[in-house]
Amino acid sequence: MLQDVVRWGCFLVCMAACVESANILFVIPFSAKSHYISLSPIGLELARRGHNVTVITAIAEKNPPPNYHQVMADSPEIWDVLGTEKPNIFTMADMTASEFQDKILWTGGLAMTEVALKSKPVQEFLKQDNKFDLVISEQFYQEALNVLAYKYNAPLALVTTIGNCMRHNLLVGNPLQLATIIGEHLQIRHPSSFTGRLYNMYHVVRDYLDWKYSFLPKQEALVKKYFPELSEAPSLYDIQRNTSLLLINSHFSYDTTAAYLPNIVEIGGIHVTNQSLSGISPDLKKILDESNHGFIYVNFGSNVKSSELPIEKKNTFLKIFKNLKQTVLWKWEDDNLENKPENVVIRKWLPQKDILAHPNIKVFVSHGGLIGTHEVIYYGVPVVGVPIYGDQYYNIVLLEEAGAGKLLMYHDINEKTLGDTLNEVIHDDSYRRNMKELSRRFKDRPMSPIDTAIWWLEYVIRNQGAGYMKNPGRELSWIALYMIDVYVVLAVSMVGIVVAITKVVKLMRSPKSVKKNKKQKAT
Incomplete structure (x- = not known):
């Protein structure tokens, strides 16, 4: 009898320890709304499950849980910190991957990191005597903030908003698989061809060398400037090399299959499956419900504004839309759209997931951002994709290869190409069938993306960093x-x-x- 009591007592103590709330620092100060939409569900869900979450962010969450504490970083646009006027984003369609990296990401990432570190609320927070069981940070050109894991003697977990990270693969000894897996932001139509593999290797190696020998020392300088008390901290290279967990915003059901170490986990679609629909306004719902031939949804995202389309491109869209039987719902950021056809409905903002979930939708005309890509896959809506920059080209190519969408390059847009592409996707039912199959595979998982993320984060906490999951090869030279x-x-x-x-x-x-x-x- 006494043994049973002791056994049950030990069981209850163990259970209490397992569910005890942890102190977690979540570092996501990049001010792009798309990044926040993708990342914020992690911190909010951790708080809902009883953990004490402190988040360094540039975007305030309305009505968060009481145990979700926000440290507000300054939130300038990246163009402000770059010291340039905001360009017409459609002009970035001319940028190569290397130009995008050099002109925007390296310089902007460094500047945005310093903006966060010198923000007054962040400075005041760093002076406090805090303790954390886990530090979670976005893997996006803000490496200086990874030193917070050393400052608080806590395991480090990283999370991406753009899928796999080739630099991290090199760092931790994950197989590169350059014959099939391409580097971030590259436009390679046939990755397995000789020229595709050659260019992929060149870009990945160049990106890694630029990062390690040019960009990372500048991030180290920020550590010395804003954390003078951490003079004995390991290098940022070593801190990231010893990351306990990397959560990547992709999933093998639609992305190219890859081999990953046990501490690299796919959570693609995390923002889709954990949020309820907000509801379409009654007037818009009436329009969509009464669209007897269905409707086409046009939205180029939060950074690419349709209202900035050059006049010739805008007129091309209007001419094609005018000849369609379908209603066209277009996110248009200005009050008026000159020469707007009767079947075109414009709004400055639209509840995208609600729109995509509507039964009358036929096609989504998109720029191919990863957030929208996950949403169209989840709701099973075919795509006509017009990539502008970054990973958008690759995202659309994946959908086209699956027979669930069509790629239309920005500079190829004219009345014939746009009309032919739209009509093909609208009237060929194979696109919808293929996207529905992609949706079924995307949803078919043992756990939802958010449950997967939370389980692994809590696993790292329970196992004090889970060092045994790390590849011993990370200690070897690349030659060995x-x-x-x-x-x-x-x-x-x-x-x-x-x-x-x-x-x-x-x-x-x-x-x-x-x-x-x-x-x-x-x-």
Whole structure:
């Protein structure tokens, strides 16, 4: 009897320890709304499950749980910190991946990191005597903030908003798989072709070297400037190399299948499955319900504004839309749209998930951002994608390869290409069927994306960083990790063997050797 009491007592103590709330620091100060939409569900869900969450953010959450504490960072637009006027985003369609990296991401990421660190509320927070069981930080050009894991002696978990991160793969010894997995922001139509693999390797290696030897030292300078008390902290390279967990915003059901270490976990669609629909306004609902031929939804995201379309492109869209039987619902950021056809309805803001969930929707005309891509997959809506920058091209190519959408390059837009592409996706039912199948696979998981993320974050906390999940290969040089030294020795040995055999054969065939053989036969 006493043994049973003790056993049950131990069980209850263990359960209490397992569900005890943790102190978690969530670092997401980048001011882009799309990033916040993708990341905020993690912090909010952790708080709803009883954890004490402190979030460093540039975007305030309305009506958060009482145990969700917000430290507000300044929130300028990236163009402000770059010291340039905001361009017409459609002009960025001309940028190569390297130009986008060099002109926007490296410089902007560094500047936005410093904006966060010198924000007064953040400075006041850092002076406090806080303790955390886990630090979660966005993996997006803000490496100086990873030093907070060292400051609070806590495991570090990273989370991406753009899927796989090739630099992190190199850092922690995850297989690169360059023959099939392309680097971020690249526009490669056929990754497995020779030219595709060659360009992919060039970009990935160049990106890694630029990051390690140019960008990372500048982030180190921010650590020295804003954390002078952490003079003995490991390098940012080593801090990230010892990351306990990386949550990536992708899923094998639609993305290229890849091999991952156990501490790299896919959570693609995390913002879709955890939020209820907000509801369409009655007037708009009436319009969509009464669209007998269905409707087309046009939205280029929060950063790319349709109202900035050059006049010739805008007129092309209007001419094509005018000839369609379907209603066109267009997110248009200005009050008026000149020469708007009767079947076109404009709004400055639209509840996108509600629109995509409506039964009368036929096609989504999109820029191919990852948030919208996950939403169309979840709701099973075919896509006509017009990529502008970043990962958008790759996202649309994945849908096109699945037969669930069509790629239309921005500079290729004219009345024929736009009309043909729209009509094909509208009238060919295979696009809808293929997208519905993609949706079914996307949803078919043992746990929802948010449950997956929370389970693994809590796993890291329960297991004090779960160091045993980390690849021991991260401690090796790249020469040892990728067996370059072994291959060189084998190659040299093979060459040596071939040379030796060649010399022996030549020696045996030499005149002296032949003459000697003849003499031996004569005797």
